[in-house]
Amino acid sequence: MSVLVDDDTRVVVQGITGGEGKFHAEQMMEYGTNIVAGAVPGKGGQEAAGVPVYDTVREAVEEENADTSVIFVPPAFAGDAVFEALDTDLDLAVAITEGIPTQDMARVNKRLSETDTRLIGPNCPGLITPGEAKLGILPGNIFAEGNVGLVSRSGTLTYQVVDSLTNRGIGQTTAIGIGGDPIIGTDFVDALELFENDDETEAIVMCGEIGGEDEEEAAAYIDDNVETPVAGFIAGRTAPPGKRMGHAGAIVSGSGTGTAESKINALNDAGVPVGDTPEEVADRIEEFLG
Amino acid sequence: MKLHEYQAKQVFADAGIPTPESQLASDVDGVLTAAQEIGYPVAVKAQVQVGGRGKAGGIELVDDDDEARDAADSIIGMDLKGYRVDQVLVEEAVDFTDELYVGITMDRGEGKPVAMVSTRGGVNIEEVAEEDPEAIAREHVDPSFGMHPYQARKAVYDAGVDRAVARDVSNVLMTLYELWENRDGSDAEINPLMVTSDDEVIAADAVMNIDEDALFRQPELAEMEEEAASGGDELEQKADEYDFDYVRLEGNTGIIGNGAGLVMTTLDLVDHYGGEPANFLDVGGGAKADRIANALDMVFSDDNVDSVVFNIFGGITRGDEVARGINEALEQFDEIPKPVVVRLAGTNWEEGMEILNEDLVTVEQTLEDAVQRAVEYAEEVNDQ
Numbered sequence: 001m002s003v004l005v006d007d008d009t010r011v012v013v014q015g016i017t018g019g020e021g022k023f024h025a026e027q028m029m030e031y032g033t034n035i036v037a038g039a040v041p042g043k044g045g046q047e048a049a050g051v052p053v054y055d056t057v058r059e060a061v062e063e064e065n066a067d068t069s070v071i072f073v074p075p076a077f078a079g080d081a082v083f084e085a086l087d088t089d090l091d092l093a094v095a096i097t098e099g100i101p102t103q104d105m106a107r108v109n110k111r112l113s114e115t116d117t118r119l120i121g122p123n124c125p126g127l128i129t130p131g132e133a134k135l136g137i138l139p140g141n142i143f144a145e146g147n148v149g150l151v152s153r154s155g156t157l158t159y160q161v162v163d164s165l166t167n168r169g170i171g172q173t174t175a176i177g178i179g180g181d182p183i184i185g186t187d188f189v190d191a192l193e194l195f196e197n198d199d200e201t202e203a204i205v206m207c208g209e210i211g212g213e214d215e216e217e218a219a220a221y222i223d224d225n226v227e228t229p230v231a232g233f234i235a236g237r238t239a240p241p242g243k244r245m246g247h248a249g250a251i252v253s254g255s256g257t258g259t260a261e262s263k264i265n266a267l268n269d270a271g272v273p274v275g276d277t278p279e280e281v282a283d284r285i286e287e288f289l290g
Numbered sequence: 291m292k293l294h295e296y297q298a299k300q301v302f303a304d305a306g307i308p309t310p311e312s313q314l315a316s317d318v319d320g321v322l323t324a325a326q327e328i329g330y331p332v333a334v335k336a337q338v339q340v341g342g343r344g345k346a347g348g349i350e351l352v353d354d355d356d357e358a359r360d361a362a363d364s365i366i367g368m369d370l371k372g373y374r375v376d377q378v379l380v381e382e383a384v385d386f387t388d389e390l391y392v393g394i395t396m397d398r399g400e401g402k403p404v405a406m407v408s409t410r411g412g413v414n415i416e417e418v419a420e421e422d423p424e425a426i427a428r429e430h431v432d433p434s435f436g437m438h439p440y441q442a443r444k445a446v447y448d449a450g451v452d453r454a455v456a457r458d459v460s461n462v463l464m465t466l467y468e469l470w471e472n473r474d475g476s477d478a479e480i481n482p483l484m485v486t487s488d489d490e491v492i493a494a495d496a497v498m499n500i501d502e503d504a505l506f507r508q509p510e511l512a513e514m515e516e517e518a519a520s521g522g523d524e525l526e527q528k529a530d531e532y533d534f535d536y537v538r539l540e541g542n543t544g545i546i547g548n549g550a551g552l553v554m555t556t557l558d559l560v561d562h563y564g565g566e567p568a569n570f571l572d573v574g575g576g577a578k579a580d581r582i583a584n585a586l587d588m589v590f591s592d593d594n595v596d597s598v599v600f601n602i603f604g605g606i607t608r609g610d611e612v613a614r615g616i617n618e619a620l621e622q623f624d625e626i627p628k629p630v631v632v633r634l635a636g637t638n639w640e641e642g643m644e645i646l647n648e649d650l651v652t653v654e655q656t657l658e659d660a661v662q663r664a665v666e667y668a669e670e671v672n673d674q
Contacts, residue, residue, distance in 0.1 A: 020576070020606070024606075075503060075506075076506055076507070098574075098575065099503040100503060101474055101501050101503045101504035101507075102396055102476065102501050102503065102504075103396075103403075103433060103471065103474060103501065103504070104504075105401075106396065106401055106402060106403065106433035107433045107434050109401040109402075109433075110401075110402075110432060110433055110434050111434070125605055137575075137605050137606045138605055139604060139605050139636045139637045142635075142636065152551070153551060154549055154550060154551020154552060155549050155551070155575075155605055156547070156548055156549030156551060156552035156603045156605065156636075157549065157551035157552045157555055158551075159552075159603045159605060159635070159636055160552055160555065160603055160635075160657060163603070163635060180550060180551065182396060182398040183396070183398060183401045207551070209550070209551050209554060210554070212398055212399070213399060233555075235550075235551045235552075235554035235555045235558065236554040236557075236558070237558045237561070238554075238557045238558050238560075238561040238567060239554060239557070239570070240537075240539065243537045243570075244535075244537070245535070245537060245550055245553070245554055245570050245572075276558075276562055277559060277562060277658060278555065278657065279658060
């Protein structure tokens with residue numbers, strides 16, 4: 001089973017004529033993703049990665065029945081690109097772009113609440129349903145089909161944990177990288193809900209990091225709503241207070257919330273074991289699956 | 291990016307927020323001239339990007355030339371929490387009856403801007419927020435409309451600000467929001483906003499943090515950043531030049547990786563295996579060979595570093611590019627200054643392994659093995 005994406009998903013790539021857009025459109029197609037069009041203002045009528053390019057997302061939807069967008073648009077224009085995706089009532093928009101100004105995302109977030117489109121990202125690796133489709137930049141070869149759902153705020157950490165799972169013969173239903181920015185679309189709680197409602201997902205990995213309170217909220221949600229066993233990992237246990245560690249969200253305020261300790265405690269209290277290393281997370285999942 | 295107090299005050303003053311008369315000085319003569327022109331008493335305030343300057347001896351109130359000279363002598367050139375003080379702001383001392391707090395920030399939980407007002411200004415507002423959250427009035431703003439004047443008034447009334455100054459304080463709050471919005475602020479704060487005995491309000495301090503991701507559309511502020519970059523940790527300055535996310539830490543195992551979460555995980559594993567991280571260095575996504583070489587150069591130039599672990603899990607980043615960068619950086623040495631352990635996985639890792647010059651580095655297949663090996667190397671150096 002798949003969560004959010006499968007081999008019928010009809011994808012338009014916004015920014016398909018750019019270097020990253022073209023490279024990853026080809027990688028996605030090679031993986032089996034059904035990319036039907038590109039959308040790049042001023043490039044309508046051209047072809048890129050073997051699919052027709054339209055000036056607007058709306059044309060791609062009308063001409064090619066696209067229902068999902070993957071966005072590889074530079075940060076200065078990416079906020080606008082997400083608005084465009086939301087304006088065409090797509091089922092799903094995945095924003096890969098890193099470095100979108102936070103105020104732009106606050107406005108996107110407001111618009112998002114008025115539409116039925118689901119947004120993943122921005123500043124995320126995307127999502128993958130192994131064997132069916134991948135949307136984004138995840139390296140397809142490390143994933144395997146199986147019954148573990150994975151949600152993570154960090155792209156490369158996702159790869160690390162998936163690698164540990166796949167090496168033990170444990171495959172994944174879907175892996176979702178939600179991104180580490182302060183304002184994102186789909187969050188932990190949304191992803192946990194999707195996995196909880198998916199019949200194929202028998203265990204869940206949740207990878208968080210310091211900063212913000214999303215993991216604490218997710219822990220409360222798990223406590224009340226999630227029957228599927230969850231194992232967690234929190235990056236940044238050794239980060240000193242007050243220092244920003246890359247992600248905009250990854251700063252420890254020093255006021256007690258947002259620290260690795262408070263997140264680990266919250267998860268433990270909700271019955272979620274948290275591994276000290278990615279291998280320990282895989283150990284817990286192995287135990288869950290018996 | 292954080293503006294200096296004097297820069298933020300200039301931005302606020304230009305927008306119409308009342309600020310005390312002040313001048314920037316960088317030596318004793320400059321302080322004396324400024325103080326005489328403004329008229330005693332004045333405050334001499336260190337211009338460094340750290341909080342708690344007052345407690346650390348970075349702010350002094352002076353009444354005459356002798357005191358001004360002493361303050362200038364002790365503050366200019368001092369080390370304030372790791373930053374050398376090169377400049378001070380000499381500022382008219384405001385005679386106040388009340389100290390308020392006003393601020394705008396992004397509430398990431400709500401995904402919306404929030405305006406805050408409190409009558410408990412002049413103190414550490416984070417402590418107030420912790421101990422007595424009710425003492426801070428909060429008003430969330432719809433980012434697509436901006437703040438309405440009624441919202442500013444509501445926050446001011448809710449906070450219990452004296453009626454005599456309520457109108458002026460809400461005007462300051464409106465202006466602060468517009469600045470925050472137009473200048474792509476992440477935080478804009480005035481603490482304290484002083485109330486004088488004549489019922490005037492005046493911004494005695496000014497904090498303006500700018501969203502780094504929006505600097506492309508804030509060219510004036512980007513110029514200020516260059517100005518503000520003087521002083522501070524040499525390595526962190528170098529990281530700015532190379533455009534790395536870098537944080538210097540206390541330990542001796544250097545760490546380079548791609549992606550914030552994975553680099554933090556590498557730090558945590560160094561700690562887990564008994565070592566101490568010397569730094570956080572994220573090369574970001576899609577790094578090419580020259581960027582990898584710069585990263586190694588950075589970590590090598592930290593005297594505390596005894597070994598280096600490279601942890602790359604390629605998605606958008608390609609293993610062959612990383613390997614080329616590592617070779618490029620190391621081949622220039624007759625003798626490698628510090629042992630380097632490399633772990634490559636993900637996109638093009640096999641091509642990378644073929645390219646990597648294994649005479650120059652230690653290769654490990656897993657993250658755990660790589661970290662343990664780097665910690666061992668660091669310990670060996672320490673034992674010598």
